[in-house]
Amino acid sequence: TMAATKTSKEQKYDRQLRLWGDHGQETLENAHVCLINAIATGTEILKNLVLPGKQTWLCADHNVAGTDESIILIDFFLSSDSIGKNRAQAATELLQELNSDVSGNFVEESPDKLLDDNPEFFHRFTIVIGVQLPESTCLRLGSVLWHASVPFLVCKTYGFIGYMRLVVQEHTVIESHPDNALEDLRLDQPFAEFKSHIQSYDLDSMDKKDHSHTPWIIIVAKYLEKWLSEHNCQPPKNYKEKEAFRQFIREGILKNENGIPEDEENFEEAIKNVNTALNPTKIPSAVEDLFNNEQCNNITSQTPSFWVMLRAVKEFVHNEGNGSLPLRGTIPDMIADSQKFINLQNVYRKKAIQDVAGVSKHVESLLQSVGKVCFQFPLCKNASFLRVVRCRSLAEEYSVDSVNKDEITSCMDSPDSEMVFYLMLRAVDRFYQRHSRYPGVYQVEEDISRLKLCVNSLLQEYSLNVNIKDDYIHEFCRYGAAEPHTVAAFLGGSAAQEAVKLISHQFVPFNNTFIYNAMSQTSATLHL
Amino acid sequence: MNLLLFSLFREKKRSRVVELTEKMVVDGGNGRTCEWEGRWNHIKKFLERSGPFTHPDFEPSTESLQFMLETCKILVIGAGGLGCELLKDLALSGFRNIHVVDMDTIDVSNLNRQFLFRPKDVGRPKADVAADFINNRIPGCCVVPHFKKIQDLDETFYRQFHIIVSGLDSVVARRWMNGMLLSLLVYEDGVLNPSSIIPLIDGGTEGFKGNARVILPGMTACIDCTLELYPPQINFPMCTIASMPRLPEHCIEYVRILLWPKETPFGGVALDGDDPEHIQWVYQRSLERATEFGITGVTYRLTQGVVKRIIPAVASTNAVIAAACATEVFKIASSAYIPLNNYMVFNDVDGLYTYTFEAERKEKCSACSQVPLDLHFSPCSKLQEVLDHLTECASLQMKSPAITATVEGRNKTLYLQSVALIEQRTRQNLSKTLKELGLTDRQELAIADVTTPQTMLFRLCFTS
Numbered sequence: 001t002m003a004a005t006k007t008s009k010e011q012k013y014d015r016q017l018r019l020w021g022d023h024g025q026e027t028l029e030n031a032h033v034c035l036i037n038a039i040a041t042g043t044e045i046l047k048n049l050v051l052p053g054k055q056t057w058l059c060a061d062h063n064v065a066g067t068d069e070s071i072i073l074i075d076f077f078l079s080s081d082s083i084g085k086n087r088a089q090a091a092t093e094l095l096q097e098l099n100s101d102v103s104g105n106f107v108e109e110s111p112d113k114l115l116d117d118n119p120e121f122f123h124r125f126t127i128v129i130g131v132q133l134p135e136s137t138c139l140r141l142g143s144v145l146w147h148a149s150v151p152f153l154v155c156k157t158y159g160f161i162g163y164m165r166l167v168v169q170e171h172t173v174i175e176s177h178p179d180n181a182l183e184d185l186r187l188d189q190p191f192a193e194f195k196s197h198i199q200s201y202d203l204d205s206m207d208k209k210d211h212s213h214t215p216w217i218i219i220v221a222k223y224l225e226k227w228l229s230e231h232n233c234q235p236p237k238n239y240k241e242k243e244a245f246r247q248f249i250r251e252g253i254l255k256n257e258n259g260i261p262e263d264e265e266n267f268e269e270a271i272k273n274v275n276t277a278l279n280p281t282k283i284p285s286a287v288e289d290l291f292n293n294e295q296c297n298n299i300t301s302q303t304p305s306f307w308v309m310l311r312a313v314k315e316f317v318h319n320e321g322n323g324s325l326p327l328r329g330t331i332p333d334m335i336a337d338s339q340k341f342i343n344l345q346n347v348y349r350k351k352a353i354q355d356v357a358g359v360s361k362h363v364e365s366l367l368q369s370v371g372k373v374c375f376q377f378p379l380c381k382n383a384s385f386l387r388v389v390r391c392r393s394l395a396e397e398y399s400v401d402s403v404n405k406d407e408i409t410s411c412m413d414s415p416d417s418e419m420v421f422y423l424m425l426r427a428v429d430r431f432y433q434r435h436s437r438y439p440g441v442y443q444v445e446e447d448i449s450r451l452k453l454c455v456n457s458l459l460q461e462y463s464l465n466v467n468i469k470d471d472y473i474h475e476f477c478r479y480g481a482a483e484p485h486t487v488a489a490f491l492g493g494s495a496a497q498e499a500v501k502l503i504s505h506q507f508v509p510f511n512n513t514f515i516y517n518a519m520s521q522t523s524a525t526l527h528l
Numbered sequence: 529m530n531l532l533l534f535s536l537f538r539e540k541k542r543s544r545v546v547e548l549t550e551k552m553v554v555d556g557g558n559g560r561t562c563e564w565e566g567r568w569n570h571i572k573k574f575l576e577r578s579g580p581f582t583h584p585d586f587e588p589s590t591e592s593l594q595f596m597l598e599t600c601k602i603l604v605i606g607a608g609g610l611g612c613e614l615l616k617d618l619a620l621s622g623f624r625n626i627h628v629v630d631m632d633t634i635d636v637s638n639l640n641r642q643f644l645f646r647p648k649d650v651g652r653p654k655a656d657v658a659a660d661f662i663n664n665r666i667p668g669c670c671v672v673p674h675f676k677k678i679q680d681l682d683e684t685f686y687r688q689f690h691i692i693v694s695g696l697d698s699v700v701a702r703r704w705m706n707g708m709l710l711s712l713l714v715y716e717d718g719v720l721n722p723s724s725i726i727p728l729i730d731g732g733t734e735g736f737k738g739n740a741r742v743i744l745p746g747m748t749a750c751i752d753c754t755l756e757l758y759p760p761q762i763n764f765p766m767c768t769i770a771s772m773p774r775l776p777e778h779c780i781e782y783v784r785i786l787l788w789p790k791e792t793p794f795g796g797v798a799l800d801g802d803d804p805e806h807i808q809w810v811y812q813r814s815l816e817r818a819t820e821f822g823i824t825g826v827t828y829r830l831t832q833g834v835v836k837r838i839i840p841a842v843a844s845t846n847a848v849i850a851a852a853c854a855t856e857v858f859k860i861a862s863s864a865y866i867p868l869n870n871y872m873v874f875n876d877v878d879g880l881y882t883y884t885f886e887a888e889r890k891e892k893c894s895a896c897s898q899v900p901l902d903l904h905f906s907p908c909s910k911l912q913e914v915l916d917h918l919t920e921c922a923s924l925q926m927k928s929p930a931i932t933a934t935v936e937g938r939n940k941t942l943y944l945q946s947v948a949l950i951e952q953r954t955r956q957n958l959s960k961t962l963k964e965l966g967l968t969d970r971q972e973l974a975i976a977d978v979t980t981p982q983t984m985l986f987r988l989c990f991t992s
Contacts, residue, residue: 008647011636018833018840019735040620044847051843052640076616076665098643159573160855160865179877213772333775338821341774444577471580478579482570485620486855489613493847497736497876500844507736510879518855519581521740521868523882 009053009101016052024175024504025053031126031503033057036111036141038091040483041157042131043077044492046104049499050095055102058125059095061088062110076485115140123148127502129495131155132483135429142167142394151502154394155495158428159479161421162491162516165528166391166498166509172306173387175506181385184328187221188235188280191327197347198222203252208262211254213337215344216270220277223249223270235278242278246271266335281324283317284384291317293388301370306388308372312362313383316355319362325383326355356380391512397528403462404528411526412466418515418524420468423458424476430454438481447477487518568593571622574864583863592862596622597668600861603689604628605678605705607654609841610695610731612644613850615662618693619669621858626662627689629674629681630655635802641843678705679981686726687712691857693729695850697839699751699758700927700979702730703895706743706751707980710896713746720746727860727867731853735840738849741871741887742856745896748870749887752895756922757887761837776825779817780834783810787817801836810835848874894924900972900985907963907990911942915958918975926977933973933988935966942973962988 010017017025033054035042038061046057063086082090088106096104107114111133114121122128128145130138130152138154145152151168186194198221203211227245228235236245249270253261283291290296291314295307316326329352331345359380396402411419431439431447431454439447452473459466494514501509513526575592602623604614607630618626632654634645644661645654655673662671674681678701686692686708696702705728714724728743730751743750768774769781788799793809800806811831818826832838852872859865871887874880892901905914911931918926930944942957942965944950957965967973969990974983 008636012639014637014640014829014832015838015841016640016843018829018838019842047643048843048847051643076620099639100647177877336774337772338774338823342822345774440573474580478573478577480573480577482573484570484574484855484858486617486851486858489617489851489854490848493844493851494876494880496847497842497844498880507876508878514880516882518852519865520884521852521855521872521882522884523880525879 013053020500020504020506024500024506027504028500029053029055032124033499033503034060034122034125034128035131036060036129036133037063037131038077038087038106039132040076040485040488041155041491041495042129043091043095044489045129045131045155045495045499046091046095047077047098048493048496050098050102050104052500053099053101057102057104058107059088059092059104060107060109060111060114061086061091062108062113063087111137111141115144119144120148122150125150127151127153127499129153129155129499132157134432136433139394139398146393146395153495153499153502155491156425157483157488157491158425159476159482160484160487160518161425161479162487162494162514162518163422163425164491164495164498164510164514165394165397166502166512167394168389168391168502168509169393171389171391171502171505171509172304173389173501173505173508174306174382176382176385176387176508177506178385182276182279183330183332184281184325184384185217185277185331186281186324186327187217187224187277189324190221191351193347193351194221197344198225208254210337210340212262212264212266213335213340214266215334215336215340216266216273217277217331217334217344218340219249219252219267219270220274223252224278236274242274245278246274249274269334283323283325287325287384287386290386290388299366299370301372303370303372308366309359309363310386312359312366313380315362315366316359320358321355326359326380327352328381328384329353330381352380387508389509389511392528400462405462405464407527408462408464409466411524412464415467415469418517418522419526420472421515421517422513422526422528423455423464423466423468424472427451427455427458427473428476428481430458440477440480442480444474444477444480448474451477484518487516490516490518568597568622571596575862581865583859583866586863593622596861597624599625600691601625601627601689602857602861603686603692605692605694605701606630606696607642607644607658607673608632608638608695608697609641609843609846610733610850610853611654612642612658613846614693614695614731614854615644615658615671617851617854618857619662619666619671621854623857623861624669626669627672627674628655628658629676629678630658631675631677641841641846643843678708679978683708683712689726691727691729691860693731693853693857695731695846695853697732699925702751703755703979704981706745707895707982709743709745710750711982715898729853729856729860731849733841733845733849735842736845736875736877738845738874739872740849740852740856740868740874742860742868743870749889750893750896752923753890753893754871754887755925758925760922760925773817773821773823776814776818776823776827776830777834779814779821779823779826780810780831782817783813784835787813799835801832807832807835845874845876848876890923894984895980900987902989903973903986904989904991905962906992907967907969908961910959910961911965912958914962915943918977926975926979928977930976931973932976932983933967933971940966962990 013025033049035046035057038059077091077094086108088108092104092106096102122144128150130141133154142152146167146169149169151171154165156163198218201214201218201222203222224235227248236242249267253264253267255261290310295303296311296314299308299311313326317323327348329349331348408419411417428438431451439451455468455473498509501507510525511527513528514523515526516523572593576588576590578588600623602618604611604626607628611628611630615626615628633651634649634654634657636650638645639647644658649657653675655675659671659673662669694702694705709726709728712724712726714721725744725746728745730743731740732738764778764781769778769785773779773782784799811828814826814831856868859867869886871885873883891897894901903914915929918924918929928945931942933940933942941950941954943954967988971988973986973988975986976983
């Protein structure tokens with residue numbers, strides 16, 4: 001009998017479950033996503049959410065497919081059968097077809113009309129993604145979503161440039177899955193259970209087999225003990241001392257009857273790991289910053305769970321933790337026999353469990369003090385990797401008083417930096433406001449001087465003392481607001497993954513503007 | 529190396545463009561006309577307008593669109609995660625003559641990202657289903673499928689393409705393709721004839737990371753030039769697996785490598801990672817072993833992952849990398865912009881990060897340097913040492929090299945692994961010294977391997 005029969009969904013989603021787990025998958029499936037404008041960039045984003053299982057979504061577009069025929073054939077999710085249908089409807093039908101476990105909805109309204117008639121319409125969504133929105137609509141929608149605390153992802157494909165802007169007041173990440181995390185071994189401040197565990201080892205009296213299969217963590221700990229007793233309790237600090245310490249360990253390698261050192265890989269591992277093993281245990285500054293946050297220190301019945309948990313961790317640090325975070329509890333693999341490794345691993349695991357219990361007690365008492373109930377999630381294991389992302393609002397970005405002049409002018413010290421594309425996108429928006437069309441849609445030459453006027457008025461309005469090369473003004477006329485499919489597809493993949501991050505609270509989203517330059521295959525993240 | 533100015537437009541297009549005297553109206557195969565006013569507006573802006581960032585060879589014209597629609601022939605290798613995206617991207621960028629090669633059939637676990645396939649297609653060849661889908665969705669597009677291994681096709685096949693773009697999942701296959709395109713290069717008096725160059729755009733993804741690169745065989749760094757970027761797969765040491773497991777993975781490998789051959793379940797067949805009953809068997813036994821040693825963490829999912837060497841994959845990364853590759857195909861076919869020179873890396877674990885650099889050609893590259901590589905061995909070295917070097921050296925990483933040499937005027941196979949009978953006959957040579965085998969200083973060794981379609985020449989240099 002197949003005790004572990006896999007459902008067909010588990011089979012289908014296997015490759016991505018290995019990235020974000022079953023709990024991440026659940027959040028993705030259940031989130032309510034709204035996409036505005038079913039043109040290529042938008043449908044590409046949705047495709048990359050529908051395929052991994054986004055179960056419901058809403059597509060809003062007031063345009064009819066076929067009024068601009070060129071749009072159909074850069075968009076995979078409109079076919080010639082779509083001509084005459086509302087774009088959102090046509091796209092929804094073809095997107096739904098991608099995954100039998102999903103079903104989407106569509107609305108034949110423009111976002112402006114929705115904002116006029118019923119702005120609360122947008123409050124129900126986990127995330128709103130807006131594609132090719134004119135500036136005024138974008139700002140209106142941005143304001144509504146900001147005050148409703150709904151994350152807003154703005155995307156635009158303009159010629160060979162891709163643009164994304166994330167607007168979210170506060171986004172907490174518990175599982176950031178950092179690529180290269182340092183181990184949490186506490187060799188500089190061994191906890192009691194670890195100390196007594198290493199007491200049980202006497203390297204000098206071990207036979208060769210045991211000696212060669214003792215985990216390097218034990219070896220370093222033992223030699224460190226000896227070193228401390230001989231050096232006035234001062235651990236090796238500089239290169240010279242660490243070298244001496246490494247040599248000290250090397251001398252501990254067993255020798256055969258001819259005095260030649262044996263092959264003891266575990267000792268080699270110990271020597272190799274001395275550098276990182278001696279790193280002082282400390283709380284990452286990012287986490288310290290979180291501890292100093294208003295939300296962390298001012299727990300009320302409205303406080304989100306993330307901050308309650310974080311406060312509990314802070315209380316732990318200042319009490320049972322003696323200045324340290326709860327122990328992570330994992331150790332890397334290393335040369336050792338099974339028994340020694342498992343025993344050592346269990347020492348760390350048990351301590352981690354103890355620490356979790358300690359944090360839980362603080363959670364309970366905090367909740368009691370504000371009369372609230374919440375549920376546990378794996379925060380302790382990830383205590384070092386907690387992140388909070390806060391983006392500036394669109395209003396702040398666009399206001400003359402709070403525009404990030406420093407960021408703009410310092411990037412533009414290199415006149416070919418991706419910042420120039422951001423400024424050009426702002427300039428073409430201005431052009432659209434003045435002329436009700438984008439530059440270069442029909443003619444290039446005449447529009448260059450008109451666009452240049454827009455560029456200058458933009459720079460003047462914000463008192464930006466930067467120089468934009470004429471080449472870029474020419475190029476942005478040349479684009480004629482085209483939406484080449486490959487650039488839309490690049491953005492489609494990028495935006496979809498950011499949406500997954502926002503929905504699942506796993507992995508860290510960008511903050512706050514991403515520019516992709518398909519001409520040079522380069523990109524940049526700007527803070528505007 | 530200065531920025532490469534490679535223009536396919538100039539080299540190939542001029543000799544093959546078909547003169548068109550009237551506006552194209554093409555039957556899409558189902559009675560519909562598939563050209564209508566404005567269909568290619570988005571692309572025409574890049575082909576018919578001059579601009580400050582175009583390739584120096586670029587000339588605005590209506591010819592390029594016709595070239596791309598009518599003449600330009602693209603080969604897509606792989607119809608999986610990257611392949612499906614590539615086919616869509618190319619078809620929507622104006623390419624109509626596309627061939628696709630893939631030796632696999634569709635599996636349920638493909639459906640989370642290989643969007644040209646549906647549950648009803650499971651079991652069918654990927655190339656066939658992908659081609660059908662694209663041809664039906666995009667009028668005028670003609671994708672020709674090949675349900676084959678790339679090694680089953682020869683140089684006459686590959687030579688017909690203007691650009692080749694690959695979304696492969698194996699380094700061995702990439703190297704083979706790389707070697708094939710290098711073998712097509714024509715040198716006249718030591719000078720490379722540019723029209724014999726077929727650009728290779730190569731994409732790869734793994735979880736949230738990916739890369740896209742442009743290879744101009746004979747001109748830029750090739751796959752083998754940067755072999756160190758693909759580190760050899762680490763396998764656990766046998767003593768760990770056999771007697772000192774510590775991780776759940778060790779327990780699973782024990783069952784896969786030692787227990788399965790010993791107990792020969794299911795009538796003695798080979799372990800098939802795609803058979804749920806096989807995985808279930810391995811899972812149960814792995815649990816038993818883990819329990820014996822007090823190890824936790826063995827799950828069905830982990831078991832399958834280890835047995836099949838599963839690499840996590842998601843639609844979004846494939847979409848990004850395929851899009852970048854397709855953009856490069858467009859640039860090279862149209863000269864609209866200077867192509868990527870020559871390697872882009874992408875990672876969206878933390879924000880979005882790209883890094884673009886020029887991978888350099890290796891002077892002594894085993895694939896693209898035209899001079900035989902030197903192998904330095906003492907005449908008293910055994911042939912086994914040479915074999916070990918070929919497989920273990922990071923810049924060679926051969927899989928099962930076959931070594932032949934001219935000895936006393938006759939071509940002699942010194943060792944060949946892939947044919948059992950010959951392997952048995954030549955095995956004894958492995959323990960003989962190079963001198964005993966009759967090899968002389970400075971002589972050439974011809975070495976064949978799955979990583980290259982051509983035999984590689986090495987020069988044996990005796991050390992004292």
